[in-house]
Ligand SMILES: Nc1ncnc2c1ncn2[C@@H]1O[C@H](COP(=O)(O)OP(=O)(O)O)[C@@H](O)[C@H]1O
């Protein structure tokens with residue numbers, strides 16, 4: 001969707017030039033960044049080099065560094081705003097605050113500015129506020145704090161700004177509109193109330209670079225969104241239900257209706273102009289992703305033949321049949337939904353799977369991918385919440401699917417089931433790679449699902465063929 005663009009062609013817009021981090025700062029950043037949850041490269045050696053640095057034009061002293069992180073597979077750009085403050089001594093045994101990057105030779109601390117009120121104020125002052133021209137007259141930072149939850153970006157809770165808001169600073173940035181800004185805006189514009197409204201965003205002008213043509217697209221640095229009051233995180237809630245022996249079916253059914261409503265609204269908000277894919281293409285794409293997953297997580301490699309066979313089952317009566325694509329969420333799971341105080345659900349985080357390239361994440365896709373993502377999440381909640389009932393996850397799945405199909409009728413036939421299984425497997429493989437890099441203790445959750453799906457979708461083994469694991 002179009003944005004009212006500030007003319008940034010010959011100037012830095014809301015920013016002022018600033019020096020790149022010097023050697024001492026760079027050494028601290030190189031030691032600190034890879035241990036952050038948001039650091040995008042999870043294994044292998046990385047090279048971190050300064051790319052662009054700028055200050056904020058309101059006179060505050062934070063400096064935003066964009067650093068190139070070159071990993072074994074790709075080079076990405078990471079946003080790290082910093083401030084220098086007089087050093088604070090922490091008692092022996094006391095944990096240093098999460099914003100502490102290190103102490104410089106002159107005795108000052110280099111800190112993550114995401115936890116700094118002067119940076120918040122500067123950001124809010126310089127951001128583009130929706131269709132309005134200016135921020136609210138008063139920016140009350142009472143109760144504001146940086147969140148320390150598990151997330152791919154860094155968010156700051158601002159309970160007194162604009163009636164309650166949350167600021168998300170994108171950690172991995174790229175030229176082009178971040179879907180986490182434009183997709184919710186488009187959904188709000190078509191009147192869908194299942195998403196909290198974006199209130200303001202901040203973008204950095206593009207810059208010519210090497211063979212990138214002049215006028216490279218602006219880079220989205222973050223988005224301010226309205227706060228969902230009295231919200232419960234969907235994953236924590238589901239885990240608590242599982243632990244407490246409470247059925248999640250009713251909430252799951254409502255969630256199914258919400259996800260269906262989201263798909264209907266996305267079709268209207270961002271029409272995909274009749275784009276389709278053929279089954280042959282889908283099979284080869286799923287196999288490509290499986291091979292890439294196997295290359296990243298060795299535990300998948302031995303299962304590849306069985307995975308390929310399961311994808312081979314993906315045949316419709318008319319092989320020529322085409323599947324319709326549309327804009328989808330792309331990384332839907334219980335941690336991306338909030339249950340508001342009134343029991344309704346809100347969907348967050350339209351950035352897609354953070355481990356995939358932006359261009360891939362923006363493409364129209366199959367809505368069943370979102371359904372499969374949420375189904376995987378019930379399995380996670382049952383495992384993490386140590387569900388006491390053996391049917392906890394299947395009850396939630398069935399209720400979710402019933403709620404979804406009630407609001408977005410889809411055929412209930414063998415092909416639909418096989419397609420859903422294939423996409424659940426695709427998601428479980430992604431999760432194996434994700435857990436191997438982030439939470440190795442949880443690797444068994446998606447791996448168990450991979451084996452279950454392989455056993456369930458097991459094709460009749462041709463003579464002499466090796467057996468499917470599971
Ligand atoms: N609009 C909102 N209202 C209340 N809480 C929110 C809102 N948006 C996000 N959160 C909370 O902020 C945290 C991070 O949000 P999320 O958008 O999923 O981050 P990330 O993309 O970095 O993973 C989650 O704990 C989520 O529950």
Ligand SMILES: O=P(O)(O)O[C@H]1O[C@H](CO)[C@@H](O[C@H]2O[C@H](CO)[C@@H](O)[C@H](O)[C@H]2O)[C@H](O)[C@H]1O
Nearest residue numbers: 151152235331333334335353354376377380431
């Ligand atoms: O929320 P993000 O955009 O950062 O998504 C990534 O991290 C998620 C974990 O925080 C990960 O989700 C996986 O774990 C969840 C429980 O923590 C579970 O509910 C999901 O079903 C499971 O996929 C997500 O895959 C990853 O992209």
